[in-house]
Amino acid sequence: MVSNTDSSEALAQRLSDSGLRSTPQREVIYNLLLKKRDHPTAEEVFARAKPELPMISLATVYNCLEALVQCDLVRTVNFERGPTRYCPNLHxxxxxxxxxxxxxxxxxxPAGLxxxxxxxLPPGFEASSVEIIFRGKANTAPTQPTP
Amino acid sequence: MVSNTDSSEALAQRLSDSGLRSTPQREVIYNLLLKKRDHPTAEEVFARAKPELPMISLATVYNCLEALVQCDLVRTVNFERGPTRYCPNLHxxxxxxxxxxxxxxxxxxPAGLxxxxxxxLPPGFEASSVEIIFRGKANTAPTQPTP
DNA sequence: ACTAGGAATGAGAATCATTCTAATTAATTA
DNA sequence: TAATTAATTAGAATGATTCTCATTCCTAGT
Known part of the structure; x- marks a missing residue:
């Protein structure tokens, strides 16, 4: 099992690789993103962080999220002009x-897509990233109730 | 050649199909989008409309753009949280x-993509639309200067 | 043609997410 | 330990968009 210390140190490493410091606020926010991966907004992250860090400010939440994005542990997602959402990336x-x-x-x-x-892309276009967004209805079957 | 009247009437038709009215503001804005297809923001549309309609307000620009989007003559494009850009659609x-x-x-x-x-998409996901955004550098050769 | 009723417009206020500012605190290095 | 540098906080500021509301414009129905 991955101990808390291990993940803290991994985070600290990633941060310092980008010239950033590890702080309690950044750790709490990163862990909270990992725990509930539902693409929260900064306000939602703020609300979830408060119980652990009652003094945290919204500006710090933005700062921490930006730090995590910068060291490639978190991705941002935007739909139209709605608030930015955060997703602990990887794949x-x-x-x-x-x-x-x-x-x-x-x-x-799938690999290769x-x-x-x-x-x-026509010649001359060098894409460094491709983003794909689907919109529609998801029939995610709720946890099946035992009959 | 397509006369101004023709395109006006086509626009009027599209608008009224969506229960909207044709107005001078909407015509000017639609034509201006067609003339320079560079994905302007609302502010840019505002600036381009002013010479023709000195009294037009920004609120009206937003209203007109929304009307055009609603009758499927124009698409919106967003990059991160930057201002919404407008593009006279079709393909x-x-x-x-x-x-x-x-x-x-x-x-x-390409067809089929x-x-x-x-x-x-896994079963249960019904996408009504797919958006693809590339980011990177475009080496669009400038109009070739005759030697 | 005349008028009632519903849109559309214009001007400015309001809203929302985000960024900035300045003061304070914390951490790191010399 | 002192000096530097970064991070945090609270609140002000910003920017895009939406809302409000008074006014004007169309459109039906008479």
Whole structure:
């Protein structure tokens, strides 16, 4: 099992690789993103952090989230002009935005898809990233009630 | 050649199909989007409309753009949380955002690509739309100077 | 043509997410 | 330990968009 100390040190390492410091606020926020991976907004992160860090300010939440994005532990997701949402990254994935419920789902991308999509670019276009956003209804079956 | 009246009437038709009225402001704004297809923001549209309609207000620009979006003559494009940009639609296309210059380029999508991308969705996900955004550098050769 | 009722417009206030500022605190290095 | 540098906090400021509301414009129905 991964101990708390291990993940703290991994985070500290990642941060310092980007010239940033590890702080209690950054640790709490990163762990909270890992615990509930539902693409919270900064305000939601703020609310979830408060019980652990009652004095934390919204500005710090933004600062911490930006730090985590900078060291590539977290990705931002935007739908239209809604508030930015944060997702503890790793695998390449697309996002499915349920227009009914507002929920965001990660969609794993099969190997090669990104390259295949990039291959439609005319000469002269060098894409460093490709973002794919689906919109629609997700019929995510609720946890099956035992009959 | 398509006369001004023709396009006006086409616009009027589209608008009234969506229960909206044709107005001078909406016509000017739609024509201006068609004339320079560089994905302007509302503020930019505002600036371009003023010479023709000195009394137009920014609120009206937003209203008109929304009307055009509603009757499917115009699409919105968003990059992160930057201002919404407007693009007179029609073909299915992706967007390439030049991170160096900020310019937005339309990328035509080959037939079938959208369906192919949709096919990666796990069961239960019904996508009504797929958006593809590329980011990177575009080496769009400037209009070749005759030697 | 005339008028009632519903849109659309214009001007400015309000809102929302985010960024900035300045003062304070904490951590790291000399 | 002192000096530097970064991070935190609270609140002000910003920027895009939406809202409000008074006014004007159309459109039906008479």
């Amino acid at each position: 390449p994935h697309a996002h499915f935005h349920d227009t009914k419920t507002g929920a965001t789902h990660d969609i794993d991308l 990104i390259d295949q999509v990039k291959s439609i | 299915p296309h992706a967007h390439f955002h030049d991170t160096k210059t900020g310019a937005t380029h339309d990328i035509d999508l 959208i369906d192919q991308v949709k096919s990666i």
